[in-house]
Amino acid sequence: MATEFNLTTHVEVDHQHDHDHEHHEEGFIRKYIFSEDHKMIAKQFLFTGLLWAFLGGAMSVIFRLQLGFPDLELGFLKPILGSWIDETNKLDPNYYLALVTMHGTIMVFFVLTAGLSGTFSNFLIPLQIGARDMASGFMNMLSFWFFFAASLVMFASLFLETGPAMGGWVVYPPLSALPEAVPGSGSGMTYWLISMALFIISTLLGGINYITTVINMRTKGMSFSRLPLTIWAFFLTAIIGLLSFPVLFAAALLLIFDRSFGTSFYLSDIYIGGEALHHQGGSAILYQHLFWFLGHPEVYIVLLPALGITSEIIATNSRKPIFGYRAMIGSMIGIAILSFIVWAHHMFVTGMNPFLGSIFMFLTLIIAVPSAVKAFNYITTLWRGNIIFTPAMLFSIGLVSVFISGGVTGIVLGNNALDIQLHDTYFVVAHFHIVMGSASFFGFMAGVYHWFPKMFGRMMDAKLGYIHFWLTFIGIYLVFFPMHYIGIAGFPRRYYSFTSFQAFNTFADLNMFISVAAILTFTAQAIFAFNFVWSIFRGRKAPLNPWNANTLEWTTPRLPGHGNWPGKIPHVYRWAYDYSKPNADKDGFTDFIPQHIPLSQTPHSNLEYENELMQKQNVTDDLKVNE
Amino acid sequence: MSGLIIGLVAALILVILFMLFRIQALITIAKGGDRPVGTSNKVNGALMLIVPIVLLALVAWYSPIAARNFLPEASSVHGVVTDNLFWVTITVISLMFLITNAGLFWFAYKYQYKEGRQASFFHDNTRLEVFWTIVPAVIMALLVFFGWKAWSDITSEPPKEAMVVEIMGKQFAWQVRYPGVDKQLGSYDFRLIDDVAGNEFGIDFEDKKAEDDFLAREMYLPKGQPVLFKIRARDVLHSVFAPHFRLKMDAVPGMPTQFHFVPTKTTEEMRSQLNNPQFDYEIACTEVCGRGHFAMKFKIVVVEPEEYRKWYAEQPTFLEQNPQFKGKGLSDLRKKNLAKRNAEQMKEQASL
Numbered sequence: 001m002a003t004e005f006n007l008t009t010h011v012e013v014d015h016q017h018d019h020d021h022e023h024h025e026e027g028f029i030r031k032y033i034f035s036e037d038h039k040m041i042a043k044q045f046l047f048t049g050l051l052w053a054f055l056g057g058a059m060s061v062i063f064r065l066q067l068g069f070p071d072l073e074l075g076f077l078k079p080i081l082g083s084w085i086d087e088t089n090k091l092d093p094n095y096y097l098a099l100v101t102m103h104g105t106i107m108v109f110f111v112l113t114a115g116l117s118g119t120f121s122n123f124l125i126p127l128q129i130g131a132r133d134m135a136s137g138f139m140n141m142l143s144f145w146f147f148f149a150a151s152l153v154m155f156a157s158l159f160l161e162t163g164p165a166m167g168g169w170v171v172y173p174p175l176s177a178l179p180e181a182v183p184g185s186g187s188g189m190t191y192w193l194i195s196m197a198l199f200i201i202s203t204l205l206g207g208i209n210y211i212t213t214v215i216n217m218r219t220k221g222m223s224f225s226r227l228p229l230t231i232w233a234f235f236l237t238a239i240i241g242l243l244s245f246p247v248l249f250a251a252a253l254l255l256i257f258d259r260s261f262g263t264s265f266y267l268s269d270i271y272i273g274g275e276a277l278h279h280q281g282g283s284a285i286l287y288q289h290l291f292w293f294l295g296h297p298e299v300y301i302v303l304l305p306a307l308g309i310t311s312e313i314i315a316t317n318s319r320k321p322i323f324g325y326r327a328m329i330g331s332m333i334g335i336a337i338l339s340f341i342v343w344a345h346h347m348f349v350t351g352m353n354p355f356l357g358s359i360f361m362f363l364t365l366i367i368a369v370p371s372a373v374k375a376f377n378y379i380t381t382l383w384r385g386n387i388i389f390t391p392a393m394l395f396s397i398g399l400v401s402v403f404i405s406g407g408v409t410g411i412v413l414g415n416n417a418l419d420i421q422l423h424d425t426y427f428v429v430a431h432f433h434i435v436m437g438s439a440s441f442f443g444f445m446a447g448v449y450h451w452f453p454k455m456f457g458r459m460m461d462a463k464l465g466y467i468h469f470w471l472t473f474i475g476i477y478l479v480f481f482p483m484h485y486i487g488i489a490g491f492p493r494r495y496y497s498f499t500s501f502q503a504f505n506t507f508a509d510l511n512m513f514i515s516v517a518a519i520l521t522f523t524a525q526a527i528f529a530f531n532f533v534w535s536i537f538r539g540r541k542a543p544l545n546p547w548n549a550n551t552l553e554w555t556t557p558r559l560p561g562h563g564n565w566p567g568k569i570p571h572v573y574r575w576a577y578d579y580s581k582p583n584a585d586k587d588g589f590t591d592f593i594p595q596h597i598p599l600s601q602t603p604h605s606n607l608e609y610e611n612e613l614m615q616k617q618n619v620t621d622d623l624k625v626n627e
Numbered sequence: 628m629s630g631l632i633i634g635l636v637a638a639l640i641l642v643i644l645f646m647l648f649r650i651q652a653l654i655t656i657a658k659g660g661d662r663p664v665g666t667s668n669k670v671n672g673a674l675m676l677i678v679p680i681v682l683l684a685l686v687a688w689y690s691p692i693a694a695r696n697f698l699p700e701a702s703s704v705h706g707v708v709t710d711n712l713f714w715v716t717i718t719v720i721s722l723m724f725l726i727t728n729a730g731l732f733w734f735a736y737k738y739q740y741k742e743g744r745q746a747s748f749f750h751d752n753t754r755l756e757v758f759w760t761i762v763p764a765v766i767m768a769l770l771v772f773f774g775w776k777a778w779s780d781i782t783s784e785p786p787k788e789a790m791v792v793e794i795m796g797k798q799f800a801w802q803v804r805y806p807g808v809d810k811q812l813g814s815y816d817f818r819l820i821d822d823v824a825g826n827e828f829g830i831d832f833e834d835k836k837a838e839d840d841f842l843a844r845e846m847y848l849p850k851g852q853p854v855l856f857k858i859r860a861r862d863v864l865h866s867v868f869a870p871h872f873r874l875k876m877d878a879v880p881g882m883p884t885q886f887h888f889v890p891t892k893t894t895e896e897m898r899s900q901l902n903n904p905q906f907d908y909e910i911a912c913t914e915v916c917g918r919g920h921f922a923m924k925f926k927i928v929v930v931e932p933e934e935y936r937k938w939y940a941e942q943p944t945f946l947e948q949n950p951q952f953k954g955k956g957l958s959d960l961r962k963k964n965l966a967k968r969n970a971e972q973m974k975e976q977a978s979l
Contacts, residue, residue, distance in 0.1 A: 094917075094918050174864065175915065178862075182917040267880075267881075268880060269817040270861070272862040283881065283882065284879050284882065318746060320747065320749070323750060349875045349876050351882060361774060369767065372759065376755075382731065384746060385738045386744050387739050388668060389667070389671035404724060404727045409720065411719075412717070415712070416778045420709065421706075421713075421870070466667060466671060470674060473678070489696040489697055490699060492911060492912070492913040494921075495921040503871070507696060579748075
């Protein structure tokens with residue numbers, strides 16, 4: 001009781017503090033650049049993330065040109081790529097690897113971690129739990145600027161004479177440790193490591209903030225069992241990140257030591273460039289363990305926010321409560337815990353002890369169960385709903401589809417006997433691009449379409465949104481589904497060309513098809529870019545609650561200022577999913593009852609336990625008054 | 628010139644698209660705003676059925692064509708086992724994929740917005756939840772069990788009579804060493820590697836077992852007999868991938884790995900079976916290792932055991948071809964290094 005009371009007084013104090021602010025407008029720099037307002041920081045993450053997404057996508061188009069049209073002269077790319085195109089107008093194989101590496105790094109870390117989690121955790125946590133801002137606005141600001149610094153360093157590495165990192169996004173040593181092995185392992189790799197170190201700091205600063213804010217700053221009545229699933233997802237994501245990113249930091253640090261200070265953590269018994277190196281006793285496998293201890297949870301770091309966003313959007317636009325709210329939380333917690341004990345399924349054929357391989361196969365296939373539960377619950381939420389296909393809803397339904405399609409192939413790869421053949425083939429590429437890449441990207445897009453009105457006070461054009469969705473949805477299946485075929489045929493990933501081998505001398509037509517589909521899908525994103533930029537300035541002004549949603553962010557003004565609510569922070573009396581509640585019309589509501597509506601206003605539609613709860617609350621309120 | 632024309636045409640198309648967008652937006656406004664549940668909702672609802680069905684039709688049409696190149700003919704004993712397991716798993720997951728996606732898109736179509744319909748306030752059902760927790764769990768348990776059995780067999784201790792072959796990965800080639808008559812590979816050390824002199828393996832010739840070792844430009848294997856690959860790398864990570872044998876194992880500098888299997892078909896048999904007189908077994912690299920990663924090919928020839936024994940006996944040993952290495956090994960290297968260091972120290976002292 002005492003804590004509850006403290007919390008409310010705290011809120012009141014904040015509110016006073018905010019009134020002071022309204023009188024003197026913040027300067028340009030404090031408002032738009034070094035802002036401590038979570039909404040502005042979210043937009044900064046969003047813009048940076050989207051820019052990276054287009055750059056990362058463009059890179060994939062270039063290497064798809066190489067894979068789909070191996071005989072094509074790429075001289076016309078010289079103005080952009082310079083010496084990456086060699087004298088014969090072909091893409092240099094080293095720079096092919098550089099493009100693949102940068103595409104992976106950018107997409108996984110900068111777009112789907114910072115862009116997705118950074119944008120929506122920042123934007124939605126305070127707005128949906130009823131807080132004025134993050135626990136530490138300053139740390140939040142630092143989080144963005146560390147990310148920005150990481151971005152700059154990574155971007156700068158593209159212009160190095162020896163090129164950026166070329167060892168694949170996993171940068172396994174010894175390849176990444178030895179400049180003699182590949183030119184990108186010179187300065188390019190140093191830049192990569194510095195950039196990642198900065199990025200990890202950014203993630204940790206953000207994560208600590210998200211966790212603290214969710215635990216401490218929920219408005220009155222916003223218990224954990226009433227949190228929207230978005231917040232649950234961001235909360236668990238932040239915990240996973242906080243526990244796993246430091247391990248990547250350690251891995252990177254040891255690699256820096258091996259590269260620059262002559263240690264032998266990862267290196268042993270190496271003869272390269274005509275001489276035997278002094279390194280002895282290190283283990284290349286150690287790096288892989290450390291890397292995948294982050295690397296696998298990372299999959300869920302990019303996926304869980306997308307799933308949380310989807311839960312919210314599917315419930316809202318089906319006009320139905322999310323099915324199995326508690327099961328959804330349970331499965332997310334299950335996924336979060338299991339994500340830490342499955343990492344070595346990336347290493348079945350590294351020479352790791354086969355017994356460990358068996359253990360990790362068991363653990364890996366267990367994680368399929370909570371994932372399946374989530375998929376079933378989404379589908380059941382659609383059942384007997386009254387579905388409105390907003391662009392956000394389309395992307396959410398698309399997400400569930402790709403989550404399933406990519407998820408089921410995980411059952412094949414998680415089985416180590418089958419992984420022997422398929423490991424590091426295009427089957428893996430297809431699997432994770434669908435389940436992690438596409439699903440998270442769809443979640444990202446769904447979130448942008450859904451919360452754009454709250455971010456910019458204007459609506460995006462819905463019809464362009466529909467076109468964008470259908471082109472992207474069809475495009476993504478056309479690009480990644482055929483990769484399963486190529487993978488089953490044994491084609492290894494990260495190959496510059498397949499002509500050297502009889503075994504991989506087929507499917508030239510299919511590779512061409514994939515490349516064409518990839519280029520078209522990428523081009524279709526221009527529709528989004530136009531819609532996004534145009535709508536920020538010229539979009540229709542948004543109503544206060546355009547999707548008739550229940551969560552607290554829609555109780556703020558059209559363009560909430562720093563502090564979010566001009567008056568008191570609303571209290572919360574119910575969960576976020578009172579959609580189409582029976583008898584709501586008798587209480588004067590349509591098909592939704594927002595979270596801040598007291599139970600006493602809805603006597604007809606209250607469920608039995610809610611009536612009991614209300615009575616209990618009345619008694620305690622009376623006691624308080626008597627005191 | 629042509630570039631300019633292309634640019635102009637592209638600009639024109641963009642302008643037209645933009646005009647269409649504006650007209651569309653103006654019509655919407657004239658009609659009284661963008662209603663979220665107008666005709667568009669019906670169109671999207673219809674596409675929820677049409678698009679998946681068209682995509683599925685594409686898959687149904689193309690899969691049999693692509694299947695010709697799937698899982699190249701398994702030519703090892705365990706390969707047949709894992710292939711069966713693979714197709715069983717694919718069947719199971721295809722069913723899951725079809726059922727769940729069908730539910731998703733059918734419900735999306737069927738329950739699209741209708742004026743006046745109230746969505747059901749159906750938010751919990753423990754029985755359903757338990758049901759679809761247990762069903763996937765049981766399916767997983769079965770698949771795991773068979774996978775685990777296959778994996779345990781594949782990774783079990785190699786049989787004692789297995790033919791040993793050493794494969795070493797380097798940038799950007801595979802190299803292969805056979806143990807010779809004594810069937811035992813001689814020891815090696817990376818400090819003994821000397822590309823200029825010709826000891827690319829770093830073989831230690833003080834080890835008597837090394838004296839009859841021989842290198843091969845093509846790997847010969849006997850049909851129907853267990854083979855043990857001893858795998859290592861001398862610079863960066865590589866990975867031995869022999870697609871027809873369903874074999875893959877990383878080559879790690881400083882950490883030897885291994886894989887044993889039984890080839891079941893000779894190259895000749897495969898040629899006639901696949902109706903491809905050019906057919907050869909190949910090894911590829913599947914761990915990114917630098918510029919030449921995509922071209923690390925090594926040829927394997929599987930022959931009848933008699934032919935194999937004949938070939939094996941005919942191979943000249945490494946020492947026969949490079950007699951200068953006889954007796955050269957680690958202690959020799961130590962002596963040389965010591966002498967070098969002494970000379971350097973002498974020089975230093977002299978300069979002091």
